[in-house]
Amino acid sequence: MTSVTLGAGAAHATDTQTLRSGQAFYQSACAQCHGIDAKGGGPLANVLTAKPTDLTTMSRRNGGQFPFYEAFKMIEGRTAVPAHGTREMPAWGAILEIEQRGQPQGTSPSTYVYGRISELLVYLESVQQR
Template sequence: MRGVVVAALAGLVLAGCLPKGKETPDPKQDFADYCAACHGVSGKGDGVAAAGLKKKPADLTVLSKTNHGAFPTTRVMAQIWGYAGAKGQGVMPDFAPLMAGEMVPYDGGDGIMTPTPVRLVALAEYLKTLQAN
């Protein structure tokens, strides 16, 4: 229930950031289309493609737990966008082309409002809803 409320609030916040006439991105659909094959529908790292990978995909439901109770928003967005580590050395595909388009000011937790792709913000906010209690 808490996850649904957080997702709804994130959608409202994002809708307020977008210029008039723009659609709010659907992070649940982006997750299903681009993440679930490896990370699984619930985000536990048990997707259908996970078995074929050398390294098991991250369990996205414990990101807050493994970060002393705080969701590592900036680190997660950097990983998704492709800024974390050298390209070609990790298992994560490069999603930077997916992030082209509308930008919104976003504070990833460091107190700095940074222009950030709206779909990236939406996906990070959705991942927060997957955190285990």
């Protein structure tokens, strides 16, 4: 990468890094249900009662705006109750809190969970169909 100014270069590097960790997290934790292309056809989709949502149409289904807050709540999983049916989507907030225990001291559980889910959202926003 050739950066023009330090400021812009640093911001770009951070974005790329966030996107990459979001993508890595997605591939290890979400793709088995939502599919590697995020369109809902992962290998586990067949054994679930509810169909994993096509995550590339979240903006389209929300009037062209990526629904950060709604998606955050859905992924975090403890504040949002699905409108109908049973919830098959794991609640990642609780899982991430357990993962946080292996992190260096000083990272609070809520900061860690917020950061990890935010990275995912940055990645998911990048795969939205226009």
